[in-house]
Amino acid sequence: MALSFVYGAVIARALGPSDRGIFAMLVLTPSLLLVISDCGIPAANVHIPNHYSELPRPAIVAANILLVTLLSAVMVVAIAIWLIWFRYTLGMSQLRTDWIVLTCALAVSQLVARVTSYLTLGFGHTTAFSLGETFRSVTVFIVVISVAALSSISLNITIALAAFVTANLVVCAWSAWWILRDVPKPDSEAKPTLLSHMVPHTLSAMKELIRFGIRTIPNNLVWTLLQRIDRFIMVNMLDPAAVGVYAVASSLAEAYRVFPDSIGLIIFGPLSGMTKDRRSKTLALATRAAFWLMAGPIVLSMLVASPLVRVVYSEQYSQAVLPFNILLLGTLALGHASITGYAFVSAGRPEFLGMINLGSLLINVLANLALIPHFGVSGAAWASVAAYLFSAIVTMILIVRRWGVSWQSYLVPTNKDFNRLMSFAGVNHRLRRPTDVS
8 A cells, every 4th residue: 555655646646637637547447447348257266166166266267367368359440439539539639549559458457357366266275366456556666766867758548557557467476386386297197097087177167257257347437437427527528737737636545445345355255155144254353444544544634635635646636635535535435335245245245346346336427417517527526426425324224234233333443353353364275275276
């Protein structure tokens, strides 16, 4: 999180609000299209290895390779068409060809990185997954800081995009190394027999990955639009500079999502194999921990928001102070919604979450259309807060009724919460380390 904060500030200062807005839209494009193009394979990679023990891991790996190859081709075509349309219809005619090419490369590398990293999580390598995400931030940090330190090269959109592509490639290599450790190397005599058995297993793995993954697409698409639709509305109603200012405010606020996202990833796989009683207790602990881990830093950030933005990002981003403070209010609700989202998916019911997030998206769109013309980027921030609160409240009601989590256990912390969470993370890592790689 610290590295992301530093290189985010360096990129924002170097680009300025207008180019920062263009960069935000370019980076957002792969993330949005990836929700559909990845067919939900990353989430399926966590679910399938924990529910279909009869599928050998080499077959799951082979299925992923075939699917990623096909999906990458789809991604390149979709990104190119999207950006060409974006250039000529949304007033972004300044988009350069090299930016479009790098955005396509970013999309493919992001797809492969997501699929491989979540497969390491599904195979039980929780620490490897976390380190991969760390390596991503370290790589971008090194590239951005190195270029910024050179007086002969100016940090621009092209270099910033290349830094993110490089980071994704590092994650791909790291995750692939861990995955291949779980694939046994057959003897030369056993290869013909192994291949004859691998084909049906690989086809079965592809079928199960797609079957589960497709169910997650509606929710993932709605969830991504819920967090990013405001930028598309702003680029039409305002200008790229406004998008750049809002991107700074939202990236600062979303930095605190590291707490619920990290906790959610710890419980994601194990929740699906738990009894209802243990699942309820684990979810209650996770939501309490996420809420209170965010609460303190958020209050402190609200107190120092003005000097923080003006000193770190410069005066040209001073208009980001108010939306940053507003978005901090919604971050607590977004964290709760994120934790419960992992719970619904791990329980095999992503459609519940999809319907909730669809309601939140409708609220967000209507509120943005109503507020942005009058309040600018601050109006977009208030619209997001309203949508996040709706999602958090409805998911809380469903969890309380469905899994028996009391309201008090959902929010009120206990003295043993931290020790229990750390103990769970350590035990989870040890128990889920694979012993049978067949």
